Amino acid sequence: MQFAHAAPRERLSLDAGWRFLRGDVPLPAIQGHGASYLNAKAGEAQGPANADYDDSDWRRVDLPHDWAVEGPFDAAQNKSQGYRPRGIGWYRRYFTLPASDRGRHIELQFDGVATHSTVWVNGIVVNRNWSGYNGRYIDITPYMRYGAEPNTIAVRVDAEVMEGWWYEGAGIYRHTWLVKRDAMHIATDGIHANPVRKDGRWTLPVTVDVDSSADSARKARLEVSLLDPAGHEVAHAGAPVQVDALGKASARLALAIRNPQPWTLARPALYRVRAVLRDATGELDRDETHTGFRTIRFDADRGFFLNGQPLKLQGVAIHQDHAGVGVAVPDAIWEFRLRQLKSMGVNAVRFAHNAPAAEVLDSADRIGLLVMDENRNFNTSPDYMQQLTWLVKRDRNRPSVILWSIFNEETLQGTEVGYEMARRMVGAIKQLDTTRPVTAAMHGGLFAARSAVQALDVAGINYQVWEYDRFHKMFPHKPVFSSEDTSAFMSRGEYTTDQDKHLVASYDDDAAQWGQTQRGSWKQISARPFLAGSFAWTGLDYRGEPTPHEWPSAGSFFGIMDLCALPKNAYWFRQALWLKDRTVVKVMPHWNWAGKEGQPVKVRVATNAPRVRLVLNGAVIGEQNVDPFDMATFQVPYAPGRLEAVALKDGAEVGRDQVETSGAPARLVLAPDRPALAGDGADAVPVTVSAVDAQGRPVPDANLHVTFDLAGPGAIIGVGNGDPNSHESEKAPERNLYNGLAQVIVQSRRAGQGPLILRAHADGLQSAALALDVRAVAPIPAVAEAEPLVRPAPWRTSPPQADRPDPNRVLADNDMNTWGWGEPPLKQAPDALPWRSYRVAFGLRSDRNDGQARLVMREIAGKAEVWLDGDKLGEKTAYEPGPLTLALPRGPGWRTLTVLVQAQPGQPSGITGDVTIEPHTP
Incomplete structure (x- = not known):
């Protein structure tokens, strides 16, 4: 069989143009045989799942979208979810496919929906999913309509259910895609190249999975190329592949590589693996993945090795929400968060406790961060094993990923059941990837007679500092690391702990009863060579799990940085502990203490220098040797002015930091993370908002109210200030500074270009204005938005009869066979009996029920009478095939349309063209 030359693969964004309804839609009870009969048929989904459901008054949103962050704080809601209401929501999207797509493979991809969700396409249920963290690749080829008639996607999201004990958001909060490929194509996540x-x-062993939705077996050839970081091809191989109709096959190749550039944390060199599928007609499909040349090894005595060199894991664990946007975090904001972490000395990130978005791991690969890739649900039933294997197949080429984690803190971890479950999950991972060890984060059960740890390659210990040495002694051949520790508390910019006000001082003296301070936890890790490193809880604050305080606190105090990724003092402590290539010196607190003149103020210096000198207004007030973990602490009688910390080594100055008493706030300052955005509708930039005095000095205790406005090709998509006690709206164009700082996130518009002007205003202060350059870029390939088409269906067709039928004849509810079923065109062959009835019952959208819409019947063969709800609407008086358009009066939402057709003797008859309800066009 010959096949036409294939169109190139298209991966098209479906993020724009969704209709959203917050809340569920109660469905009427299904009563009677007819309704029950139709309810059980493909394409006849009820309510918002139906392709023709009236969503005309739904809100328009673009994805990613988190509706929970838009809601109010409510003390009656679950504290673990940040006191935000979640509930149920619906999304709908319309799109068309050209006739040229017929025969191609069409795949719908959801990267993440919180939490449980069901997807319908054209009224047919196509997928159900039980996790908010795994992606889905749904073959929707069989359900597609081509040409002008739109396809309908409907998604019901149940966010009442929870998977975690932290803020999980609600809605379609990651990207959505439509992928078009040849019927014979490279499967999604189908390239394995490690x-x-x-x-x-x-x-470089390469395995490429090829799928086919064709109706017969096909042969092709697979060509695989390796491209170096500069884009030059450095290796190539090919292999034949044959796939049966609706079948799968794999091709395996091996590429020899000479002297590749290594992937390192300092220079993360990425190679691209390109697979091209061809047959005699030409190219059928192509896909790419990236990989990196690096080695990893966990040693039971000496810890972790990257590229043969020992490396202590200086890790943090993080959740996925950010100020202003909830879990619907733009890709650029994710990259900002990871860059902030790396600047602190972080070399490893644990995405707790779930798979992150693919774009986040792309950033980790690019930036040079190691990743502990964690599965959400500890469960070996098929639904949950599918989530695990999806994670491994998606991420097994990534150089950043060094560990697979199968669970966090499970109650079954120290039981035989836990061991058996862990053994099966480890086995499933090993079938897909043998190059990375498998771990789990365990907070108990380590020494049970039967325990999950016995099934793991590397042991992860949460918080049980007292068990480090015992574990190493009892399991001398099993590598081990701290999968979670610290749990220290800090409020950014606060220096007095006040339990009543839910404030925690920023000196790193406060930690949970199960944890340690930033400095104390690392002291335990660094003292033990056999520990591969640790992941501090947490790199950033997060909503939900409010600790150590509950309502009105709505988030955690654990973060080394706050929810805006603005540094707390913990950031500087970690820099001093972790950075070896430069001197770190940071003096704290700020020096605005009016009313405390002469009173002692606790001053702590975070530094990795061996000695530090403290200078107040030019006078030396103390000098100390620096403990590498406790660092240096002074008691200083307060006097306004300048306090300086001078880092010393061998008596010479190697670094300096200062704080200075400021005056009253005089003007606002806007500082963007970067000066320009891509005008693609997706790029986003965080802007830090602060206040300075008349001399331009920061005012660290300013807590004034700021309003914002924006002009140009963009929008404000969120605001925040890092205060876990704040209940301000994260979507309003205003925010209080919290201890001198706030954050605004601006996002470009699609096809944007030109200056984007952000202004900030506060009573009595000089306003600030910031111009961001929105640069014209090629648009993100996307599926065009389509409008719904009201196309009444399914139609019933009576048998032919000699006499004119009664247009109001009642058809028995349980008669499914006397009248036929179908959709136009309904063309009848010439018959001796001239009359037939055609009937359809359909819901009418409110935007077509305004008295201005038209019933458009593009062709009727024969004379015809048209009846609507028992009243005659119009007629066609000629036998010859032709159109009929009639005004549609306002009426009930549910209509019954009957068409009586009289055939011309010896000629075909029927409703031979499409029937639609179209809005009035002036």
Whole structure:
């Protein structure tokens, strides 16, 4: 069989143009045989799942979208979810496909929906999912309509259910895609290319999975190329592949690589693996993934090795919400968060406790961060094993990923059941990837007779500092690391702990009863060479799980940075502990203490220098040797002016930091993370808002109210200030500064270009204005938005009869066979009996029920009478095939349309063209 030359693969964004309804839609009880009969048929979903449901008054939203962050704080809601209402929501989207797409494979991809969700396409249920963290690839080829008639996607999201004990958001909060490929194509996540080094030589084994939705077996050839970071091809191989109709096949190749550039934390060199599928007609499909050449090894005595060199994991655990946007975090804001972490000295990130978005791991690969890739649900039933294997298949090429984690703190971890479940999950991972060890984060059960730890390659210990040495002694051949520790508390910019006001001082003296301070936890890790490193809880604050305080606190105090990714003092402590290539010195607190003149103020200096000198207004007030973990603390009688910390080594100055008493706030300052945005409708930039005095000095205790306005090709999509006690709206164009700082997130518009002007205003202060350059870029390939088409269906067709039928004849509810079923065109062959009835009952959208809409029947063969709800609407008086358009009066939402057709003797008859309800066009 010959096939036409294939169109190139298209991966098209479906993020724009959704209709959203917050809340569920109660459905009428299904009563009677007819309703029951139709309810059980494909394409006849009820309510908002139906392709023709009236969503004309739904809100328009673009994805990613988190509706929970838009809601109010409510003390009656679950504290673990940040006191935000969640509930149920519906989304709908319309799109068309050209006739040229017929025969291609069409896949719908959801990257993340919180939490449980069901997807319908054209009224047919196509997918149900039980996790908010896994992506889905849904083959919707069989359900597609081509040409002018739109396809309908409907998604019901149940966010009442929870998977975690932290803020999880609500809605379609990651990207959505439509992928078009040839019927014979490379499967999604179908390229496995993980470099292997043996005997000093590198090889790249490549496996490519090929699927086919064609109606017969097909042969093709697969060509695989490796491109270096500059884009030059450095290796190539090919192999034949044959796939049966609706079948799958795999091709396996191996590429020899000489002297590849290594992927390191400082220079994360990324190679691209390109797979191209061709047959005699030309290229059928192509896909790419990236990979990196690096080795990893966990040693039971000496910890972790990257590229053969020992490396202590200086890690943090983080959740996925950010100020202003909830869990619907733009890709650029994710990259900002990871860059902030790396600047602190972080070299590893644990995405707790779930799979992150693919774009986040793209950033980790690019930036040079190691990743502990964690599965959400500890469960070996098929639904949940599918989530695990999806994670591994998606991420197994990534150089950043060094560990698979199968669970966090499970009650079954120290039982035989836990061991058996862990053993099966480890086995499933090993079938897909043998190059990375498998771990889990355990907070108990380590020494049970039967325990999950016995099934793991590497042991992860949460908080049980007292068990480090015992574990190493009892399991001398099992590598081990701290999968979670610290749990220290801090309120950014606060220096007095006040339990009544829910404030925690920023000196790093406060930690949970199960945890340690920032400095104390790392002291335990660094003292033990056998520990591969640790992941501090947490790199950033997060909503939900409010600790150590509950209402009105709505988020955690654990973060080394706050919810805006603005540094707390913990950031500087970690820099001093972790950075070896430069001097760190940070003096704290600020120096605005009016009313405390002469009273002692606790001053702490975070530094990695061996000695520090403290200077107040030019006078030396103290000098100390620096403990590498406790660092240096002074008691200083307060006097306004300048306080300086001078870092010393061998008596010479190697660094300096200062704080200075400021005056009253005089003007606002806007500082963007970067000066320009891509005008693609997706790029976003965080802007830090602060206040300075008349001399331009920061005012660290300013807590004034600021309003914002924006002009140009963009929008404000969220605001925040890092205060876990704040109940201000995160979507309003206003925010209080919290201890001198706030954040505004601005996002470009699609096809945007030109200056984007953000202004900030506060009573009595000089306003600030910031111009961001929105640069014209190629648009993100996307599926065009379509408007709904009201196309009444399904139609019933009576048998032919000699006499004119009664247009109001009642058809028995349980008669499913006397009258036929179908959709126009309904063309009848010439018959001796001239009359037939055609009937359809349909819901009418409110935007077509305004008395201005038209019933458009593009062709009727024969004379015809048209009846609507028992009243004659119009007629066609000629036998010859032709159109009929009639005004549609306002009426009930549910209509019954009957068409009586009289055939011309010896000629075909019927409703031979499409029938639609169209809005009035002036």
